[in-house]
Amino acid sequence: MVSHSAAVAASVAELAAGLAAGGGATAPVAPAGGTADGGLGTSSELIAAAAAAVDRGAGVAVLADLGSAVLTVKALLAEGGDLPGDTRLVDAPFVEGAVAAVVTASAGGDLAAVEAAAAQAYTYRKV
Numbered sequence: 001m002v003s004h005s006a007a008v009a010a011s012v013a014e015l016a017a018g019l020a021a022g023g024g025a026t027a028p029v030a031p032a033g034g035t036a037d038g039g040l041g042t043s044s045e046l047i048a049a050a051a052a053a054v055d056r057g058a059g060v061a062v063l064a065d066l067g068s069a070v071l072t073v074k075a076l077l078a079e080g081g082d083l084p085g086d087t088r089l090v091d092a093p094f095v096e097g098a099v100a101a102v103v104t105a106s107a108g109g110d111l112a113a114v115e116a117a118a119a120q121a122y123t124y125r126k127v
Contacts, residue, residue, distance in 0.1 A: 001098055002032045002047055002064040002073060004040050009033025009065075012095055016102035027105030028054035029098075042072040048082040059086035059111035061101050063118065065094045086111060092118035 001016070003009035009031030020026045032050035035041040051060045060083065064070045073089045076082050088111065090097065097118035104117035 001029065001094075002042065002050075002062060002069045003094070004034065004042060004066055004069060006031065006033035006038065012098050015095070016098040019099050020102040020106040025106065027102055028056065029102055030054045042069045044072055044076055044082065047073060047076060051083050051087055055084035059088065060084050061088055061090045061105070061111060061114045061118065063090050063092055063094055063098050063101065088115055090115050090118045093121045093124075096121035096124055 001009045001013045003012065010033060013029045013031040017026045017029045030050035030053045032043070032046040034043070034046070036043050036045060047062070051062065054060060062073050062083075064073050070089065077087065077089060090101065092098075092101070100121045101114045101118040105114045109117065
């Protein structure tokens with residue numbers, strides 16, 4: 001979960017894991033929020049460390065909140081080497097997509113299923 005805020009990234013990761021748990025094990029989730037010095041922004045080092053922390057060899061889905069978070073992930077993907085193999089930036093709403101992704105991964109879904117579930121969150125209606 002990549003956010004401009006460490007608190008937001010951690011909260012979304014906690015929410016998604018908590019809702020996915022349902023009494024069972026959850027897929028690994030890691031926040032990458034803010035800058036290395038604790039400020040608002042994004043850090044390629046924090047993103048790479050979070051991706052490495054959750055990598056179990058089946059691919060890593062990355063969700064990002066806003067513009068430069070997306071651009072930072074895209075730059076890391078373009079450069080290659082800093083992110084685990086088969087890391088994907090998922091185009092999905094940050095909170096709803098995170099929950100859908102973690103629930104799907106925790107149920108045993110592969111990376112394509114996780115990405116599809118997260119992206120489908122764009123269609124969730126609230127009224």
